[in-house]
Each structure stands twice: as C-alpha cells, then as structure tokens.
Amino acid sequence: MNDIRDHAVVVRTFKSGESDRVVVLFTKSHGKVRAIAKGVRKPTSKIGSALESTALIDVLMASGRGELQIVRQVSYLDATLTFRGDLDRLHAASALMEVLDALPLENEPAPELFETVVRALRAVANSEFYPDLVPFAFAWRVLEADGVTPIVDHCVNCGATEHLTSFDGAHGGVTCRDCQVGFPVSPEALTLLQRMRLGDLGGVLREERPAGSDEVKRMSREALEGHLGRRLRTFRPPAL
Numbered sequence: 001m002n003d004i005r006d007h008a009v010v011v012r013t014f015k016s017g018e019s020d021r022v023v024v025l026f027t028k029s030h031g032k033v034r035a036i037a038k039g040v041r042k043p044t045s046k047i048g049s050a051l052e053s054t055a056l057i058d059v060l061m062a063s064g065r066g067e068l069q070i071v072r073q074v075s076y077l078d079a080t081l082t083f084r085g086d087l088d089r090l091h092a093a094s095a096l097m098e099v100l101d102a103l104p105l106e107n108e109p110a111p112e113l114f115e116t117v118v119r120a121l122r123a124v125a126n127s128e129f130y131p132d133l134v135p136f137a138f139a140w141r142v143l144e145a146d147g148v149t150p151i152v153d154h155c156v157n158c159g160a161t162e163h164l165t166s167f168d169g170a171h172g173g174v175t176c177r178d179c180q181v182g183f184p185v186s187p188e189a190l191t192l193l194q195r196m197r198l199g200d201l202g203g204v205l206r207e208e209r210p211a212g213s214d215e216v217k218r219m220s221r222e223a224l225e226g227h228l229g230r231r232l233r234t235f236r237p238p239a240l
C-alpha cells in the first residue's frame with residue numbers, strides 16, 4: 001500500500017513498546033486501518049494528543065512492515081470534538097467508538113458510515129443536545145446500512161398495525177398484544193423511536209429523558225448486539 005492521506009476517527013488506542021502507541025482508525029476512504037505512532041507517549045511528542053480515542057483527525061500514514069501503517073503526521077480536523085471533562089458526552093462518544101470497533105470494516109471503504117459517525121460526534125458535542133440517546137440513534141443507522149432493520153410499524157407475526165406491545169430483536173421486531181414475543185414496549189417508546197429515525201432526532205435530543213427512552217435504549221441495544229454478535233459495554237446502564 002502506498003502512503004495514505006485521509007480523514008479518520010480514532011476508534012481505539014493501545015500502548016506499544018516504550019513510547020509508541022498503536023491506533024485503530026476508521027478512515028473515510030480506506031475503512032478501518034491499524035497504524036503505529038512512534039514516540040507519541042514521550043512528553044515532547046507534538047502529535048500524541050490528537051491520537052486519543054474519539055478524535056476526528058487528518059492523518060498521513062506510510063506503509064510499514066506487515067499490516068501496521070506508520071503515522072507520519074496528524075492534525076485535528078475539529079479540535080472541539082474531544083469531550084474531555086464532560087463524562088456524559090465522553091460516554092456517548094465512547095459508545096460510538098465501541099460500535100465502530102465491533103464492525104468488520106478492515107480496509108473496506110464506508111464513506112457514508114464515516115459521515116454518519118462525524119454527524120453523531122457533532123451531535124454528542126452540541127451543547128444544545130442531551131447526548132445519551134445519540135449512540136442509540138446511531139445503532140439504527142448501522143442496522144439500516146447493513147439491511148437488518150427490525151420492523152417496528154407492524155407485528156412481525158401477524159402483520160397487525162395496532163396494539164403493538166412487545167419487542168424482540170431476535171424475532172425481527174415488534175409483536176402485537178395477541179402474539180407477544182419479547183419485552184413490553186409502550187406506545188410512547190414506539191413514537192419516540194419513530195421520531196429519532198424519521199427526521200426529528202434534533203427535537204428528541206433537546207428533551208431531557210423523553211418518555212420511552214429506557215425502552216428505546218433496550219430495543220436498540222438488543223437489536224444491535226444481536227446483529228454484531230457481541231455485548232456492548234457502553235450501551236448498558238452502569239452496574240450498581
């Protein structure tokens with residue numbers, strides 16, 4: 001592979017050797033790429049701070065040996081998207097990164113998903129919004145993009161469009177009061193989910209804990225975990 005210059009989100013980082021860091025990047029034009037950033041854990045490093053998880057960067061990488069690229073230059077594309085010192089926003093941004101980490105995007109360009117991630121990060125950073133539903137809205141975008149959106153406007157068993165009362169991700173969506181598979185969902189939750197998916201996400205994010213939030217979170221989490229085949233730590237309420 002030749003040198004790569006691309007926009008990227010830093011999905012995950014881990015320490016390597018004395019002063020290096022390996023970064024998992026989701027790039028706009030090359031999908032997920034792993035790279036080593038040499039010397040960035042030294043106090044004198046000029047590029048270390050831009051290589052923290054959730055950062056949106058412009059990066060230049062050179063081909064290395066094996067599968068690791070070598071980071072040559074890094075700068076912030078948007079330095080306001082760092083979320084330091086705001087735990088709720090940092091948690092929401094970290095949840096987006098956990099989903100990206102779980103998606104199989106190695107060297108597979110997904111520019112539309114990249115733009116969706118950037119929009120989600122900007123929503124998390126927007127001081128007019130409560131950030132905690134952003135990752136759950138993002139979950140539905142991922143399910144839609146992968147063609148596995150659960151059905152939520154009619155019963156997956158009998159097709160009824162009224163009295164929808166339950167949801168089961170593995171069963172493919174909602175069921176009516178006669179069929180009942182999964183956990184109970186309220187009309188408020190189904191309305192909230194439709195607003196989030198069909199154009200009123202901005203309105204939803206301006207409300208603090210809108211009615212049905214907890215159910216929508218559970219529906220989103222179960223559907224996405226079922227699709228990814230793994231648990232999403234950041235999508236669960238903190239253990240007491």
Ligand SMILES: [Zn+2]
Pocket residue numbers: 155156157158159160175176177178179180
């Ligand atoms: Zn039914």
